Amino acid sequence: MQVTSSVREPLVTGGKTYKDVTHDVARQVEGKPTIGWLLGLAVSIGVLLLGFIAVAATVWEGIGMWGLNKTVGWAWDITNFVWWVGIGHAGTLISAVLLLFRQKWRTSINRAAEAMTIFAVICAAMFPVLHMGRPWLGAYWALPLPNVFGSLWVNFNSPLLWDVFAISTYFSVSLVFWYIGLIPDFATIRDRATGIRKTIYGALSFGWDGAAKTWMRYESVSLILAGLATPLVLSVHTIVSFDFATSVIPGWHTTIFPPYFVAGAIFSGFAMVLTLMIITRKVFKLEDYITMVHIELMNIVIIITGSIVGIAYITEFFIAWYSGVAAEQYAFINRAFGPYWWAYWSMMTCNVISPQLFWFKKIRTSIVFTFALSLVVNIGMWFERFVIIVTSLHRDFLPSSWAMFYPTWADVGVYLFTFGLFFTLFLLFAKFFPVINMAEVKSVLKSSSEKVNK
Amino acid sequence: MERDTNFILGIYDDEDVLKDAVTKVRDSGVKIHEVYTPYPVHGLEDVLGYRRSRLPIAAFLFGMLGTCLALTMQLLMMAVDWPMIIGGKDHAPIPDFIPVTFELTVLLASFGMVGVFMISSNLKPWGQPRIFDLRSTDDKHVMAIDIANNASIEEAKIKEVLQSSGASEVNNKSFE
Numbered sequence: 001m002q003v004t005s006s007v008r009e010p011l012v013t014g015g016k017t018y019k020d021v022t023h024d025v026a027r028q029v030e031g032k033p034t035i036g037w038l039l040g041l042a043v044s045i046g047v048l049l050l051g052f053i054a055v056a057a058t059v060w061e062g063i064g065m066w067g068l069n070k071t072v073g074w075a076w077d078i079t080n081f082v083w084w085v086g087i088g089h090a091g092t093l094i095s096a097v098l099l100l101f102r103q104k105w106r107t108s109i110n111r112a113a114e115a116m117t118i119f120a121v122i123c124a125a126m127f128p129v130l131h132m133g134r135p136w137l138g139a140y141w142a143l144p145l146p147n148v149f150g151s152l153w154v155n156f157n158s159p160l161l162w163d164v165f166a167i168s169t170y171f172s173v174s175l176v177f178w179y180i181g182l183i184p185d186f187a188t189i190r191d192r193a194t195g196i197r198k199t200i201y202g203a204l205s206f207g208w209d210g211a212a213k214t215w216m217r218y219e220s221v222s223l224i225l226a227g228l229a230t231p232l233v234l235s236v237h238t239i240v241s242f243d244f245a246t247s248v249i250p251g252w253h254t255t256i257f258p259p260y261f262v263a264g265a266i267f268s269g270f271a272m273v274l275t276l277m278i279i280t281r282k283v284f285k286l287e288d289y290i291t292m293v294h295i296e297l298m299n300i301v302i303i304i305t306g307s308i309v310g311i312a313y314i315t316e317f318f319i320a321w322y323s324g325v326a327a328e329q330y331a332f333i334n335r336a337f338g339p340y341w342w343a344y345w346s347m348m349t350c351n352v353i354s355p356q357l358f359w360f361k362k363i364r365t366s367i368v369f370t371f372a373l374s375l376v377v378n379i380g381m382w383f384e385r386f387v388i389i390v391t392s393l394h395r396d397f398l399p400s401s402w403a404m405f406y407p408t409w410a411d412v413g414v415y416l417f418t419f420g421l422f423f424t425l426f427l428l429f430a431k432f433f434p435v436i437n438m439a440e441v442k443s444v445l446k447s448s449s450e451k452v453n454k
Numbered sequence: 455m456e457r458d459t460n461f462i463l464g465i466y467d468d469e470d471v472l473k474d475a476v477t478k479v480r481d482s483g484v485k486i487h488e489v490y491t492p493y494p495v496h497g498l499e500d501v502l503g504y505r506r507s508r509l510p511i512a513a514f515l516f517g518m519l520g521t522c523l524a525l526t527m528q529l530l531m532m533a534v535d536w537p538m539i540i541g542g543k544d545h546a547p548i549p550d551f552i553p554v555t556f557e558l559t560v561l562l563a564s565f566g567m568v569g570v571f572m573i574s575s576n577l578k579p580w581g582q583p584r585i586f587d588l589r590s591t592d593d594k595h596v597m598a599i600d601i602a603n604n605a606s607i608e609e610a611k612i613k614e615v616l617q618s619s620g621a622s623e624v625n626n627k628s629f630e
Binding site for chain 1: 535558585
């Protein structure tokens with residue numbers, strides 16, 4: 001079945017047949033958990049439990065547990081929120097935007113990337129919910145209900161409310177998109193299984209039989225969902241950026257925020273996809289499906305989005321000067337040379353300089369460099385949000401209110417908790433769900449050949 | 455519902471052979487019950503003569519419903535039930551309603567379309583599909599011919615048509 005094209009490198013290597021695809025992916029689900037996986041799960045659950053202490057303390061005592069003060073009222077919580085939401089964006093970009101552009105290389109990474117999206121959004125949602133102080137009430141504070149069951153309604157002029165709608169729609173639509181893609185693969189596992197596993201995967205597969213008519217509808221649904229998810233993903237980070245851009249704080253009040261946030265989100269998301277995929281392909285021996293071609297293409301996306309982010313940083317600085325607004329100019333000078341200079345220059349190094357290394361083919365086709373740089377990019381993107389949020393707030397309008405932000409153990413703990421949650425969910429997904437979209441990989445197995453295809 | 459129970463199956467290894475075979479089998483007058491494939495085969499629906507899916511229309515209608523509901527909700531809450539001046543803005547600041555309206559449009563369009571897809575394709579967690587051949591979710595394409603629906607053609611003749619169209623196997627399948 002393996003075919004070679006003189007123009008493009010094959011997307012699946014190793015001479016795989018349709019049967020091999022089924023076998024290679026389904027064996028992870030069917031086999032006994034490996035030591036590495038169990039170890040990973042144990043560490044993740046350990047981190048989750050450790051972090052839970054901080055979550056419990058925050059809920060019990062209130063958000064006074066965090067390092068916030070009256071000047072810096074938003075810090076790690078919103079930084080982590082934006083960071084996790086941004087990471088999620090790559091999953092939708094891979095599954096929806098690349099589907100619209102008919103990029104076949106998406107097929108072997110879209111499943112795991114979308115899972116990453118869903119788990120990242122869950123982690124992100126932790127922060128605004130905890131920041132409400134009384135999360136059990138937050139469940140209805142954020143909904144379009146009369147406030148405290150009196151006669152006032154939620155405020156639809158507020159970007160924070162738009163965010164509630166954006167994030168929850170994004171989560172629901174991503175979940176549905178992901179699940180629709182999983183149904184045929186669950187059917188494949190069902191048809192190989194016996195006993196209790198057959199019953200479970202039978203229920204998960206929704207009675208899928210692979211009829212041509214159902215596939216036709218499936219393709220139609222996928223295309224429309226991709227068409228809907230593309231503007232959706234752009235709207236989500238646009239609205240996240242509105243949380244800042246619609247305020248009057250110098251350093252936040254800029255019109256460049258929506259495109260700049262979207263580019264940054266895709267940038268950090270692809271870095272996280274690379275981090276996860278490089279480990280997954282190694283542990284699950286999927287090197288024939290997630291090949292150097294995939295890694296290189298993702299690195300190219302990182303160069304492009306990283307450069308957009310770099311240009312945005314410089315543009316912001318230029319506009320601050322060009323605007324002639326003293327407060328705006330001060331905010332940017334303070335960012336680069338004030339007490340948080342180290343955060344600013346960490347961001348600049350990690351996000352602007354390091355991805356430029358991918359211009360060298362040797363570096364972007366090296367697993368070690370790619371893995372290291374993917375971590376660097378995510379560190380840089382965390383600093384970006386920290387810089388935007390904390391440096392803009394800590395120099396208040398009155399110099400008597402100027403302050404610094406110092407995280408407490410609870411800030412660190414809640415962040416750790418989300419890491420534990422993310423990796424626990426991802427490991428469970430990787431073991432019990434097919435990590436590669438078998439049906440879609442099979443559909444591109446043949447088409448990279450010009451000999452067989454008419 | 456009375457369901458037919460006796461089928462002849464043509465098993466195919468290759469998607470292009472399958473597409474040619476569908477045309478050949480239909481030209482010979484044999485009615486195809488359905489073709490089961492492990493992955494979406496592009497162009498198969500055309501040779502089978504299926505009408506284009508109307509799911510995009512469903513998505514559009516649900517999306518319009520979402521737009522209308524979102525705008526109505528926001529106007530009723532902000533402008534009718536308890537009008538307030540917020541930041542000196544109008545009671546009905548339509549530009550401010552765009553984000554939520556957009557999100558609800560996408561939400562209803564997606565969920566509505568997926569719901570219609572589930573119902574029209576009979577997909578449900580307790581669904582018990584009729585699997586003609588277990589390999590049809592792995593690596594084989596299975597063409598099912600309903601014997602009762604092709605009563606005018608002899609069974610041996612149907613098998614011959616399948617065989618000559620490139621099937622790697624021709625089997626009988628009966629359900630309880």
